[in-house]
Amino acid sequence: MKTSIKRSKEDLIFDIINYTVLTLALFVVAYPLYFIVIASISDPDAVNNGLVWLLPVGITGEGYERIFQDSRIWLGYKNTFIYTIVGTLINITLTMMIAYPLSRKDFSGKKFLMIFLMITMYFNGGLIPTYLVVKDLHLNNSWWVMVILGAVSVYNVIIARTFLQNNIPEELYEAASIDGCSHFVFFIKMVLPLSKAIIAVLTLYYGIGHWNEFMRALIYLRDEKLYPLQIILRSILVQNMSQDPMMGDVENAVEMARIGELIKYGVIIVASVPVLLLYPLLQKYFVQGVMIGSVKG
Amino acid sequence: MQGIQKAKGERSLRSQIGKKQKVHKQSFIKKIIKTVKxxxxxxxLALPAIVYFILFHYWPMYGVQIAFKDFIAVKGITGSPWVGFKHFERFFTSFQFWRLMKNTLGISIYQLVAGFPIPIIMALLLNQTRNKRFKKVVQTVTYAPHFISVVVLTGMMYIFLSPRNGIVNQFIGLFGKDSVFFLGDPKYFKSVFVFSGVWQNAGWGSIIYLAALSGINPELYEAAKVDGATKLQTIWNIDIPGIMPTAVILLIMNVGRIMDVGFQKAYLLQNSLNVEASEIIATYIYKIGLLQSQYSYSTAIGLFNTIINIILLVSVNKIAKKVSDTSLW
Incomplete structure (x- = not known):
C-alpha cells in the first residue's frame, strides 16, 4: 500500500515535469512559425518596433501584393514546380525499377548490385569531380541538371525494396510466369498497383527534396531564367535584395527597407504553401517511410 | 624408355586437365547464359539506375585522381600530369587547415552532443503521455520544421536574431540587456548553428525511437507494473534498454558523418563578420573549387574529408560491435 502511494506520488511529479517539458517544446517550435504568419499580415512598422507578439497589428495585405507583383518569384515558382514534377517522376520510375529486381530472392545479380549501391553511400567523388562530369555531359547550366542529378537515392531504393519484399509474395510471380507472364508485364500490371503506399512515400520524400533544393542550383545554374524558388528566396531573405533591381518604383531607401522587411515574412509563407497543404499527408507517409526504413536499414 | 613414358604421361595428364577446364568453362558459360536468360x-529493369550510378557516382570516383594531379582542363583528367601528394601537403601546411578542422569538428561534435540525446528524450517523454490528443498535437507541431528548406530556415534565423528588431533581442531587451548580434559574432556561430538544427530536427528524429519503443514487448510493462515500478524506473529499466540498438546504430552513422557539417546552412549563415567560425571544410571546398577554380586542390581536400569519415565509420562500427553487439555490418 505504502509503495503504491509512493509510486503514484512519484509518477505524479514525473507527469507534471513531462507535460511541462513537452508543452515548452511545443511552444518553442510553434511560436516562430506562428510569428511568421502574423508578421506577414501586420504593419511592418509595428513588427519592427516589437509591437507584434500574439496577434497581428494593423492588418495589411501590402506584403503579399508586392510578392505577387515580383516577376522573379513567379518565375522561380514555375521553375521549381517543373523541376519537382519532372524530377520526382524520374525518381519514382528509376527507384521502383531497380527496387523490384533487388526484392527478388532468385535474382542472380542481387548481392553484387547491393554492394554496387552501398559503396556510393559511403564514398563519392566529391564536388569538383562531379562538377567535371556534369560539365563533360553538357548538363551544366541546363534544365536537365536539376532533374537528373540525384535521380536515385540509395536510401529510398532500400526502403522500396524492403516494402516489395514484404508485400509482393514470391509465389505471385511464379504463378503468373506459368501463364507466360514476363517480369516486365508483371512489374507493370502487378507490382506497381500493389505498391501505391510506397510510391506515395517516395513521391513525398523526393518531391520535398526537389522543392527545397538549393545547392544544386547554386553550383550548376548561371542562367537566371532557370533559377528555382530557393535561389530567389535566398536573395530576398539572406542577401536582402528584396526588390527586383529592374523595377525602380520604390521612391526612397527607407521605404524600400520597410517593404523589404515586410515581404520577407510573406515570402516564407508563399514558398511553404505547397508543403503546408501537403503536410497532413506528408506526416502520415513520411512516418511510414521512417518505419519501413528502420525495420531493415 | 622411362623418360618417354613419363613425357607421354605428362602430356596425357595435361590434355586431361585441359579437357576438364574446357568442360568446366563450358558449363560456366552455360550457367551464365542460363542465368542471363x-x-x-x-x-x-535495373539498368537505368545502374547507368545513373555509373555516370554520376562512379565516373566522379574515377575523377578523384585529379587530387594527385595538376588538373589542366585541355588535357583532361587522364592527360594531366601526376604530382603526388603536393595538394595534400599544401592543405596540411596551410594556415587554413587547423581553423577548418577546428570549426568542422567543433560544430559536429557539439551537434552530436547536443543534438543526439534530445530526440531520445523527446521520444521517451512522448511515450509516457497518456493524453493521446496532446501527444498528437506535440508530434504534428514538432515534425513540421523538418520540411522547411534550409534557405527558409536561415531566412527565419536572420529575422529572429536580427540585432535591430529580431524578437530574440527584443526579449533580451526586456531584461534591460544590450542586444546581441548573434550572426555577426564568431563566438555565437556554433550555438546558433547547432540549436537551429535541434529546433528543426529534434521532433523528426524522435520518430525512429518511438517506433522502437512501440516494438517493446508489452509483457515487460505489465511485469513492471506488478512489481510496483514507477514511470521513471520503467523508462530506465525497460525503455532505454529497448531503444539501445537503434540508438547505437544511429550513433555509428552519425559518427561516420562527423566531417560532413551541412554545407548549405553553413554557407547561408556565413558572412564576413563570422567567417572565422563559420568556414568549414565543405564551404572551403566550394570556394576553392568553384569560385577560385583550383580543381585539384579542392578535390584533394574533399578526398581527405571522405577518408577521415570512412576511417571513423569503420572504427566506430568495430567498437560498437565489441561493446554492444550492434553494428552496421
Whole structure:
C-alpha cells in the first residue's frame, strides 16, 4: 500500500515535469512559425518596433501584393514546380525499377548490385569531380541538371525494396510466369498497383527534396531564367535584395527597407504553401517511410 | 624408355586437365547464359539506375585522381600530369587547415552532443503521455520544421536574431540587456548553428525511437507494473534498454558523418563578420573549387574529408560491435 502511494506520488511529479517539458517544446517550435504568419499580415512598422507578439497589428495585405507583383518569384515558382514534377517522376520510375529486381530472392545479380549501391553511400567523388562530369555531359547550366542529378537515392531504393519484399509474395510471380507472364508485364500490371503506399512515400520524400533544393542550383545554374524558388528566396531573405533591381518604383531607401522587411515574412509563407497543404499527408507517409526504413536499414 | 613414358604421361595428364577446364568453362558459360536468360529482364529493369550510378557516382570516383594531379582542363583528367601528394601537403601546411578542422569538428561534435540525446528524450517523454490528443498535437507541431528548406530556415534565423528588431533581442531587451548580434559574432556561430538544427530536427528524429519503443514487448510493462515500478524506473529499466540498438546504430552513422557539417546552412549563415567560425571544410571546398577554380586542390581536400569519415565509420562500427553487439555490418 505504502509503495503504491509512493509510486503514484512519484509518477505524479514525473507527469507534471513531462507535460511541462513537452508543452515548452511545443511552444518553442510553434511560436516562430506562428510569428511568421502574423508578421506577414501586420504593419511592418509595428513588427519592427516589437509591437507584434500574439496577434497581428494593423492588418495589411501590402506584403503579399508586392510578392505577387515580383516577376522573379513567379518565375522561380514555375521553375521549381517543373523541376519537382519532372524530377520526382524520374525518381519514382528509376527507384521502383531497380527496387523490384533487388526484392527478388532468385535474382542472380542481387548481392553484387547491393554492394554496387552501398559503396556510393559511403564514398563519392566529391564536388569538383562531379562538377567535371556534369560539365563533360553538357548538363551544366541546363534544365536537365536539376532533374537528373540525384535521380536515385540509395536510401529510398532500400526502403522500396524492403516494402516489395514484404508485400509482393514470391509465389505471385511464379504463378503468373506459368501463364507466360514476363517480369516486365508483371512489374507493370502487378507490382506497381500493389505498391501505391510506397510510391506515395517516395513521391513525398523526393518531391520535398526537389522543392527545397538549393545547392544544386547554386553550383550548376548561371542562367537566371532557370533559377528555382530557393535561389530567389535566398536573395530576398539572406542577401536582402528584396526588390527586383529592374523595377525602380520604390521612391526612397527607407521605404524600400520597410517593404523589404515586410515581404520577407510573406515570402516564407508563399514558398511553404505547397508543403503546408501537403503536410497532413506528408506526416502520415513520411512516418511510414521512417518505419519501413528502420525495420531493415 | 622411362623418360618417354613419363613425357607421354605428362602430356596425357595435361590434355586431361585441359579437357576438364574446357568442360568446366563450358558449363560456366552455360550457367551464365542460363542465368542471363532467366534474369535478363530483371537486369534491364535495373539498368537505368545502374547507368545513373555509373555516370554520376562512379565516373566522379574515377575523377578523384585529379587530387594527385595538376588538373589542366585541355588535357583532361587522364592527360594531366601526376604530382603526388603536393595538394595534400599544401592543405596540411596551410594556415587554413587547423581553423577548418577546428570549426568542422567543433560544430559536429557539439551537434552530436547536443543534438543526439534530445530526440531520445523527446521520444521517451512522448511515450509516457497518456493524453493521446496532446501527444498528437506535440508530434504534428514538432515534425513540421523538418520540411522547411534550409534557405527558409536561415531566412527565419536572420529575422529572429536580427540585432535591430529580431524578437530574440527584443526579449533580451526586456531584461534591460544590450542586444546581441548573434550572426555577426564568431563566438555565437556554433550555438546558433547547432540549436537551429535541434529546433528543426529534434521532433523528426524522435520518430525512429518511438517506433522502437512501440516494438517493446508489452509483457515487460505489465511485469513492471506488478512489481510496483514507477514511470521513471520503467523508462530506465525497460525503455532505454529497448531503444539501445537503434540508438547505437544511429550513433555509428552519425559518427561516420562527423566531417560532413551541412554545407548549405553553413554557407547561408556565413558572412564576413563570422567567417572565422563559420568556414568549414565543405564551404572551403566550394570556394576553392568553384569560385577560385583550383580543381585539384579542392578535390584533394574533399578526398581527405571522405577518408577521415570512412576511417571513423569503420572504427566506430568495430567498437560498437565489441561493446554492444550492434553494428552496421
Amino acid at each position: 532467366k534474369d535478363y529482364q530483371l537486369y534491364l
